[in-house]
Amino acid sequence: MHKIRFGILICLHLFVSCLALVFVSELYPQYHVNFRWDVLPHAIAVVAAYSLVSVLFVYSEFSFGYFIGFPFFSLIGGYLWLNCFSEFHYDHRLAGISASASAVTLFLPALFLKSPLKQLWTPTHATFNRILDSILLLAGATLVAGAAYNFDLAQLLRLITLDVDIYLARDTLKFPKLLDYLLRITASALLPFVFACFVEYRKAGRAAAALGLLFLFYPITLSKVALFSAGWIGLIALSARFIEARLVAILSLLIPAAIGVLLIILSKLEILQRPETASYFALINFRMMTFPSLAMDYYNEFFSKNELTLFCQISFLKTLATCPYHEPLGVAIYKAFGIGGSFNASLFATEGIASVGPWLAPLTAFVGGLVLALGNRVSAGLPPRLVLTSAAVLPQIFLNVPLTVTLVTHGVLVLFLLWYITPPPLKQE
Known part of the structure; x- marks a missing residue:
C-alpha cells in the first residue's frame, strides 16, 4: 500500500501539471503554448507511457538525487505534453524520445548511486x-x-x-x-x-x-x-519533521501546482474573480513550473535551425574555442522568439539540446545524474530533514539554470563540501 500511495501521488502530479498546461494555453497563447482536442488522445498516451518512469521514484529511497530528480521528472513530463501540441517544426518524435531517454539516464544514477564517501577530515x-x-x-x-x-x-x-x-x-x-x-x-x-x-x-x-x-x-x-526562500525553507523544515522525506519532495510540487489549478477552476466557475487567481497562477504554475518545460520546446526549435554550442556557452571554454554565440544563450533564445525574457534553462536544454543535440543529449543527462549521485554520496548518513532543508531552494535553480552554472555560481559544490565534512552526531557513519 505504501508504494501504491506514492505511485498514485506521482501520477496525480502529472495529471495536475498537464491540466495546468491546458489553462496556460488559454491564458498565455502568445508563448506558443497550444492545446487541441484532436491531439488530446495522443498526448494522454505519451504522458501515460512516460508515467511508467515513476516506478523508479516509487522503489528508490530518499536522497539528494531524489529531491532534485522529482522536479526533473515533472519537467520532462510537461515537455512531452507540450511537444504533442507544439507549433514548431523540428523533429518532435526524435525530441520526445530524446527527452524520455535523458530522463531515464539521469534518474538511474541520481536515484540509486548512494554509497557514502569516506571522510578524509572531520571537524570537531x-x-x-x-x-x-x-x-x-x-x-x-x-x-x-x-x-x-x-x-x-x-x-x-x-x-x-x-x-x-x-x-x-x-x-x-x-x-x-x-x-x-x-x-x-x-x-x-x-x-x-x-x-x-x-x-x-x-x-x-x-x-x-x-x-x-x-x-x-x-x-x-x-x-x-530570494523573495520566497526564507518562508519556503522554513516550511520544508517543518514539513520534514512530520512527513517522510520522499513525500515532502512530491508534495512540495504537487500542492502548489494543485492550488493554482484549483484557483483557475474556481475563477471559471465565477466563485473567485480572475485578478484574485491570476497572480498566483502566473508565478507558480506558469513561471516556476511551465517555463522549464517550455524552454525545451524553444531550444529544440532554435537549435534545429542553428549551430550547436558544443558547450562553448561555458564561460572558460569561450576563451579556448570559437563560439557561434557571443551572448548568453538565454538572450539568444529571447531574441529569436521575442518573448519570455532571458530564457535560461536546465541541463536538459543547455548541456543537452543546445550543446550536443537530441541524439547525444541522454549522455549529458547521464553525466548530470552522476553529479547528483555525488551529492547522494557526500550527504549519505545525514538526516533527511537536513538534506531537504539545506537543498530546499535548489530544485528551482536546477530547473532554470545550466548544470555548470548551478554547480559553481550557485554554490552546489560548496554545499557538497559542507555535507561531506559534517561531523557526528548530525552525520552517522
Missing part, C-alpha cells in the same frame, strides 16, 4: 559550530557589501502584490564579479545549510537569524527565489 563539534557561526558572519558582510551597490526598499515594500516587473530592473544590476558569486552562493547554499544545521542543533535564535539574512537578499538582488 566545536570547530564545526565555529564554521557555522563564521558563515553567518560572512552572510552578513556579503549583504552589507551588496547593499552598498543596490538596496531597493521600494521593491521590498511592493512585493506583496507580486505585480512588480522586476526583470528589467534586475538586468541593470551590476556587482563586482566576486561579490556576485558570494551573493548567489550565500543565498543558494550557505544560509540554507547553516539554518538546517541550527534546526538540528535546536539553536532557534541562530536559525531565525539565518532566515532573516536570507530574506534581506531580495531587495539587493531582486531575485524572486
